[in-house]
Amino acid sequence: MRLRHYHSRRTRASFLAALFLFAGMCGCALMPQGGDPGSPSGDNVLQPAAQILFCDKPGTSCSPATSFSVSKLRDLNIVVNWSNLPPGNHAQLLSVLHTANGLYQSFHNAFLVSPEAGGSFSTSDALPVAGTWIVQRSLTGTWTVQASLDGQIVATQTVTLTP
Numbered sequence: 247m248r249l250r251h252y253h254s255r256r257t258r259a260s261f262l263a264a265l266f267l268f269a270g271m272c273g274c275a276l277m278p279q280g281g282d283p284g285s286p287s288g289d290n291v292l293q294p295a296a297q298i299l300f301c302d303k304p305g306t307s308c309s310p311a312t313s314f315s316v317s318k319l320r321d322l323n324i325v326v327n328w329s330n331l332p333p334g335n336h337a338q339l340l341s342v343l344h345t346a347n348g349l350y351q352s353f354h355n356a357f358l359v360s361p362e363a364g365g366s367f368s369t370s371d372a373l374p375v376a377g378t379w380i381v382q383r384s385l386t387g388t389w390t391v392q393a394s395l396d397g398q399i400v401a402t403q404t405v406t407l408t409p
Contacts, residue, residue, distance in 0.1 A: 292330040292365075293330060294328060294329070294330050294331050294332075294395050294400055295328070295329045295330050295400065295401070296326050296327065296328050296329075296393045296395070296400045296401035297326070297327040297329075297401065298324065298325070298326055298391055298393055298401055298402075298403035299324075299325040299326075299327070299403075300312065300314070300322060300323070300324060300325075300391075300403075300405045301322075301323040301325060302314060302318075302319055302320075302321075302322070302323065303323060304321070304323050304370065304372060305323070305325075305370060306325050306327070306368040306369075306370050308323065308325065310325070312404075312405055312406060313405070313406040313407075313408060314375075314405070314406070314407055314408070315407075315408050315409065316375055316380055316381050316386060316407050316408065316409060317381075317409060319375045319376065319407075320374075320375060320376045321372040321373060321374055321375060321376075322372070322373040322375055322405070322407075323370055323371070323372050323373075324340060324342070324353075324370070324371050324372075324373060324391055325368060325369070325370045326338065326340065326368065326369045326370075326393050326401075327366070327368050328365075328366060328367045328368065328369075328395070329365060329366050330365050331359045331363075331365045331366065331367055331395075332359070332365070333359050333360060333361045333363070333365075334358070334359060335356065335357075335358050336356070336357055336358075336359060336367075336395055336396055337354070337355070337356050337395070337396055337397070338353075338354070338355040338356075338357065338369055338393065338394065338395055339352060339353070339354055339392075339393075339394040339397075340352060340353040340355075340371055340391055340392070340393055340394075341391065341392040341394070342373055342389065342390075342391055343389065343390045343391070343392070344385055344387070344389055345387055345388045345389070345390070346385075346387070347385065350380075350385075350389075351373060353371040355369050355371070357369065375407075380407065384409065385407070386407045386408055386409055387406065387407065388404050388405075388406055389404065389405050389406070389407060390402060390403070390404050391403050391404075391405065
């Protein structure tokens with residue numbers, strides 16, 4: 247009885263192996279060149295993009311400008327409008343750089359893009375100005391903000407702070 251059971255297991259295993267081999271060959275014959283049929287080819291994949299805006303009011307819907315007076319500005323609001331994002335979790339890093347002094351401040355944001363979002367997401371961060379070193383040390387001039395997504399710099403934008 248044991249010998250027969252062993253042969254039936256071996257026969258069953260051989261049959262399953264042949265079935266998987268046949269299915270694999272059929273699958274390869276049906277798969278188009280270039281990889282997974284459900285994913286777009288490398289040429290058609292859109293890269294994430296970011297638009298950086300500067301505002302004197304909080305929120306993601308503001309009237310952007312490129313120059314601000316530090317004597318009239320409480321906070322410089324930095325809005326990043328992302329597009330072409332794949333669904334999933336993402337990490338944004340905003341680096342605020344002063345031309346003469348290097349990195350002044352950074353902001354870290356984690357967010358989730360749902361498939362229903364269409365690859366778009368907006369963030370807003372407030373850089374305090376009133377009562378800070380910016381005013382006390384007259385750190386005016388050109389400032390640069392870099393927006394990175396998942397460790398890669400995607401966009402850079404400058405803003406001018408005047409006395």
